[in-house]
Amino acid sequence: MSTESFHSEEFESTNYRHILSKYLSYWYLFVLGVVLSLGAAVLYLRYATPQYNISSLLLIKDKRNETEINPTEKFTDFSRLNAGKNVDNEIVLLKSVSLMHRVLSELSLQATYRVKGGIRQQEVYQDQIPFKLLISHLDSAAYGQSVTVHITSNNSFELEDKTQRSTHQFGQILRKPYGTFTLVSLPAVRGTRRTQPVTITFQNPQKLANHYAKSLRVVPVNKQASVLSLSLTDAVPARGKDIINKLVEVYNKEAVEDKNATATNTINFIDGRLQGLSSELTDVEKEDENFKRKNQVADVSSQVTQSLREAGEYSKQISNYGIQIEVLESIENYITQSENQQQLIPGTLNVEDATLASLIAQYNDLQLDRDRMLRTTEASHPVVQNMNDQLANLRQNIQENLRTVKNNLTITRRNLLAKNSQFGSRIQQVPTIERGILAINRQQELKRALYLYLLQKREEAALSLAATVSNSRIVDRAIAEDYPVSPNKTTVLLVALLVGLGLPLAFVYVKELMNDKVQLLQDVQWVTTAPILGELIHDRTNEAIVVANQTPIAEMFRLIRINLQFAAREQDNKVLLVTSSMSGEGKTFFSLNLGASLVLTGKKVVIVGLDLRKPNAITNQPLTDSPGITDYLVSDAVSVDDIVKPSTALPGLYVVDSGPTVANPSELMLSPKVDKLIDILKESFDYVLIDSAPVGQVADAFSLAPYIDSTIYLVRYNFTHKAQLEIINRIQAGHKLKQVMLVVNDANKANLRDYGYGNGYGYYKPDTRKQRQNLV
Numbered sequence: 123m124s125t126e127s128f129h130s131e132e133f134e135s136t137n138y139r140h141i142l143s144k145y146l147s148y149w150y151l152f153v154l155g156v157v158l159s160l161g162a163a164v165l166y167l168r169y170a171t172p173q174y175n176i177s178s179l180l181l182i183k184d185k186r187n188e189t190e191i192n193p194t195e196k197f198t199d200f201s202r203l204n205a206g207k208n209v210d211n212e213i214v215l216l217k218s219v220s221l222m223h224r225v226l227s228e229l230s231l232q233a234t235y236r237v238k239g240g241i242r243q244q245e246v247y248q249d250q251i252p253f254k255l256l257i258s259h260l261d262s263a264a265y266g267q268s269v270t271v272h273i274t275s276n277n278s279f280e281l282e283d284k285t286q287r288s289t290h291q292f293g294q295i296l297r298k299p300y301g302t303f304t305l306v307s308l309p310a311v312r313g314t315r316r317t318q319p320v321t322i323t324f325q326n327p328q329k330l331a332n333h334y335a336k337s338l339r340v341v342p343v344n345k346q347a348s349v350l351s352l353s354l355t356d357a358v359p360a361r362g363k364d365i366i367n368k369l370v371e372v373y374n375k376e377a378v379e380d381k382n383a384t385a386t387n388t389i390n391f392i393d394g395r396l397q398g399l400s401s402e403l404t405d406v407e408k409e410d411e412n413f414k415r416k417n418q419v420a421d422v423s424s425q426v427t428q429s430l431r432e433a434g435e436y437s438k439q440i441s442n443y444g445i446q447i448e449v450l451e452s453i454e455n456y457i458t459q460s461e462n463q464q465q466l467i468p469g470t471l472n473v474e475d476a477t478l479a480s481l482i483a484q485y486n487d488l489q490l491d492r493d494r495m496l497r498t499t500e501a502s503h504p505v506v507q508n509m510n511d512q513l514a515n516l517r518q519n520i521q522e523n524l525r526t527v528k529n530n531l532t533i534t535r536r537n538l539l540a541k542n543s544q545f546g547s548r549i550q551q552v553p554t555i556e557r558g559i560l561a562i563n564r565q566q567e568l569k570r571a572l573y574l575y576l577l578q579k580r581e582e583a584a585l586s587l588a589a590t591v592s593n594s595r596i597v598d599r600a601i602a603e604d605y606p607v608s609p610n611k612t613t614v615l616l617v618a619l620l621v622g623l624g625l626p627l628a629f630v631y632v633k634e635l636m637n638d639k640v641q642l643l644q645d646v647q648w649v650t651t652a653p654i655l656g657e658l659i660h661d662r663t664n665e666a667i668v669v670a671n672q673t674p675i676a677e678m679f680r681l682i683r684i685n686l687q688f689a690a691r692e693q694d695n696k697v698l699l700v701t702s703s704m705s706g707e708g709k710t711f712f713s714l715n716l717g718a719s720l721v722l723t724g725k726k727v728v729i730v731g732l733d734l735r736k737p738n739a740i741t742n743q744p745l746t747d748s749p750g751i752t753d754y755l756v757s758d759a760v761s762v763d764d765i766v767k768p769s770t771a772l773p774g775l776y777v778v779d780s781g782p783t784v785a786n787p788s789e790l791m792l793s794p795k796v797d798k799l800i801d802i803l804k805e806s807f808d809y810v811l812i813d814s815a816p817v818g819q820v821a822d823a824f825s826l827a828p829y830i831d832s833t834i835y836l837v838r839y840n841f842t843h844k845a846q847l848e849i850i851n852r853i854q855a856g857h858k859l860k861q862v863m864l865v866v867n868d869a870n871k872a873n874l875r876d877y878g879y880g881n882g883y884g885y886y887k888p889d890t891r892k893q894r895q896n897l898v
Contacts, residue, residue, distance in 0.1 A: 144634065144641075151626035159622030163614050169242055172606030176362035177353040179343070179597035180370055182209050209348050212594070213340045216352070216373055220498035222338070223331040224376075225368045231330065231361070232257055236321045243321060247360045251320050253279070253292065256304040264300035265326040272319050276307060300324075334365060349597060359602035366600035374592035380490050384466055385583045391468040392580040395452060396573065403569040410562045436542040441568050443535040448572060450528045457521060464489070467520070478523045485516040640842045643866060649847040652854060652862045653689065655834065656682040657869045658712070666711075667771045669719045679719045682865060686716075686832075689863055695831045697800060697810045699859065702836035703818030703846035705736065708867040709836050713813040714771075716834075721774040725808040728766060730799075731780040732826065733815040734787035750781020755793050762802045776807070787815075791825040800829045817859075818849050824858050833859040838867045 145152075215221065226232070235251050236243040248254065252273060272280040272287075280289050281296065290296060292307035301324070334354070343349045352369070356362035456462055466486045492509040499506055640646060643657065659675050661668055669676045689695070700713045710731075717727040734752060748767065754760045769775040784790055803810045812830065814823040835850055853859050 145627070145630055148626060148630050151629065152623060155626045156619060156622035159618040159625075160615065163618030167609055167611055167614055170609045171245070171357050173355045173357055173608040174359045174362065174602050175353060175355055175607045176359060176366055176600050176602045177351060177598075178366045178370065178600040180350045180352055181595045181597050182212050182348045182350060183593045183595075209342060209350070213342075213350065215376075215494075216340045216350070216369065217335055217338055218498065219328075219331050219335045220494075221369065221372060221376070222335040223327060225365060225372050226327060226331055226334070228372065229364055229368055230255070230257070231365075232260060232325055232327055234323045234325060236323070237318045245357055246320075247358045249360065252308050253320075254306045254308055255322065256306060258295070258302040258304070260301040260303070260324060261299070262326075264298075264324040265329075266324070267300060268321050268323045270319050270321045271305065276309065279305065338369075352600075355607060363600035363602055370594070370596055374594055377593050380494075383490070384486060387466045388468045388583040389580055391456065392576050392583065396576050396580070399569055399573045399576065403566070403573060406562065406566045406569055410559070410566060436538050437564060440535055440538045440542065441564065441571065443531045443538070444568050445572050445575065447528055447531050447535065448568075450524050450531070454521065454524045454528070457517060457524075463517075466490075475523070475527050478520065478527060481516060481520045481523060485513065485520060488512055488516065637840075638844055639840045640837060640844055640847070640866075641839065645844060646837055646847060646864060646866060649844070650850045650854070650864070652835065652850050652864050654864045654866065655685045655689070657866045658682075658708070660868050660870060661711075666714055667718045669715050669722065670772070676719075679715050682716065683719045683723070686863075689832065689861070693831070696804055696808065697812065697830045697832075699812045699814055699823060699826055699830040699833045700836065701814045701823045701833065701859075702816045702838075703842055703849055704816045705819070707816070707836045707838040707842060709733075709816070710813050712834070712836055712865060712867065713811045717775055717809065717811050718772050720809050721772055726774060726776075726806075727809045727811065728776040728778060728803055728807045729811045729813060730778045730803070731813050732791070732822070733813060734780055734784060734790060734822065735815055735820060736780075748779075750779040751799070752781035752784050752790065754781075754799065755790050755795050756784070762799060766803075766806075778803075788820070788822055788825070791822050796826070797829060817853065818846050827859050830860055832861040832863060835862055835864050836867055837864055839869055841868065 230248070233255055234245060235248060236245050237251075238244075253271065267284070270282040272282065274280055274289070276292075278289060278291050280287055283298070290305070292305055295302065295304050337354055337356075339351075339353045341351050343351055352366055354362050354366055356365070453468065457467065466489050467482045488509060492506065492513065495503075495506055495509065634641070643654070646654065656678055658678050661675055669679045686695070686698075698716075700709050700716075702709050713729050717729045720727045730751070732751060749757075749760045749764050751765060754762065754765050765778050765781075766776050767778070769777050800810060812826060814826060817823045833853075835853075837847070850862060850864070854862055
């Protein structure tokens with residue numbers, strides 16, 4: 123592995139440790155967030171209304187399970203009325219709002235009941251309260267309103283609403299502006315709740331039906347089976363079970379009612395036809411009786427028996443076709459009547475035409491769907507209008523098919539009559555009486571056959587009406603689970619824990635994201651390639667010189683001194699320029715203590731204050747009237763010896779103060795006397811440390827570039843802006859200052875531990891290997 127790769131992995135690991143320690147420094151926020159969120163979750167779980175899941179299984183007699191019906195068998199109409207249903211259509215019907223509205227109405231769920239609990243009111247079912255509410259009329263103004271029932275005895279109670287509190291007897295009809303209802307006492311209900319006040323809240327039946335219809339889940343158990351799973355979530359398990367059980371009951375009841383409607387309509391139609399045929403048959407029989415009495419005929423002559431037998435075969439066929447034509451005409455007359463436009467068309471009455479039977483079946487199915495849709499939908503609804511158009515088209519197709527079949531039967535019957543006329547020569551000897559009797563008998567046979575046929579069909583319809591069975595069967599009645607599905611304790615606590623940790627985490631992240639100051643050593647290393655001499659911990663002593671004691675910061679200055687010697691690499695490195703991006707980053711403090719550290723090794727050091735724009739005493743002592751650099755630069759009367767003064771803080775350390783403020787510091791820095799000053803100081807001292815102005819604010823320090831050997835650039839944690847690090851890159855790229863090296867000031871102990879500069883016990887332990895690598 124290369125050195126660069128090793129350093130990169132080391133920096134990433136250190137960065138992760140520092141980020142973790144930074145978040146851990148806000149541990150109290152995480153503890154507080156977790157405690158508050160878990161406390162809120164516990165309160166929510168304590169007082170939230172639990173929801174229970176109720177489920178049931180329903181078997182639908184699907185069309186896929188039907189057996190093939192032989193059309194030649196009797197009672198085929200009965201089998202067709204009890205045919206299976208399509209599962210997908212039944213799912214839509216089970217979830218319909220109209221069906222749910224009927225369920226809630228039959229269960230009398232127009233109101234909810236609550237009794238006082240520990241802190242909040244608890245919802246109970248109607249079988250858990252000591253009375254029964256019977257609603258006669260409820261105005262829309264009552265929806266959402268509440269009344270409280272206070273039971274005072276077995277026969278009386280007090281009713282409290284918004285306006286008043288009145289006393290009533292059980293069984294008394296209560297007439298209020300918002301409705302009329304009655305409370306009936308249930309002595310069988312015992313326990314403490316018999317004396318508890320019960321709050322009744324009236325519900326909007328339509329909204330309640332919409333709510334439960336949306337909450338109801340109806341799904342097939344699998345794709346191959348026609349078994350449906352019905353499930354519902356409710357706060358009261360007993361109510362949920364009653365709703366699902368009643369839903370299945372009402373669904374089966376409506377299915378039976380739909381089938382009975384078709385059978386009943388067929389019976390009514392046949393009864394009307396039978397009544398007319400009975401009168402016609404009576405008239406034919408009377409005509410036969412009068413004809414025989416008038417002509418005194420007792421028996422038909424045996425002379426024409428054989429001829430009549432042959433003619434009789436054709437007569438039977440003619441009669442049969444006549445029956446069918448009569449039936450078709452009856453159906454056609456029924457369809458064309460305006461009062462029957464919205465009624466079901468009777469069965470095909472055994473007319474042997476598959477197309478006509480199919481069209482009538484489609485018409486009746488669509489008519490039933492339209493009637494069901496009109497229960498919940500206005501007649502102007504586009505879906506209903508579409509059904510009306512389809513019914514009109516089917517009615518027209520049925521009429522056209524009736525005319526076509528009737529024409530075909532008429533042509534066939536006409537051909538048979540033509541063949542029958544061929545026997546005219548055989549019966550020319552038959553008296554006119556015989557022909558009259560034959561005509562009467564033919565009419566009588568036609569009416570009798572049609573009458574018997576209609577009687578058979580009526581019996582079939584009556585049988586289907588009496589024996590109609592449901593298209594579904596309950597596999598499992600509604601069962602409520604023992605434990606609530608909502609709220610889920612594990613999920614709520616987990617979400618609360620994540621929120622308790624996430625909010626402080628987001629707060630710290632946003633706070634750090636908005637901080638554009640240098641936070642990590644890695645922030646400096648990522649931006650610039652300049653070597654880093656070392657870091658300085660925050661000094662809390664407020665002393666000018668801190669290297670004289672055995673303290674962590676003194677050891678850091680010693681480490682910087684060692685790294686400075688490595689950076690020289692046998693080159694002359696006597697004149698050091700100390701600068702930064704802006705004031706306040708510790709240039710003077712660093713210059714003084716670096717000089718003191720060099721003095722402790724036996725070197726003679728002078729610190730020159732060349733920040734002419736901000737004069738100050740290097741040793742943090744009050745400024746005196748003694749001459750400084752500005753005096754030396756503007757006056758020939760001041761010599762170098764006049765401005766160099768020994769420091770009172772440490773023997774062997776000398777300082778040169780900047781002197782009084784001048785109007786043209788930039789031009790003064792270009793004076794030839796600056797070169798002369800530095801040359802003299804180089805001859806007299808081992809090290810010359812120049813405390814200059816910040817290069818990020820003024821360009822004064824750049825005028826000293828020809829005189830210096832190295833540049834020490836100060837960066838301060840939580841003070842220097844990250845954008846200001848680009849100044850270092852521009853200085854290096856333009857070679858404006860020689861051999862730029864960095865010192866990061868004001869580090870805390872967490873920074874030092876993360877980057878290997880401390881052991882975490884307050885004793886400083888320098889990592890010289892890392893420092894030397896930074897200088898490579």
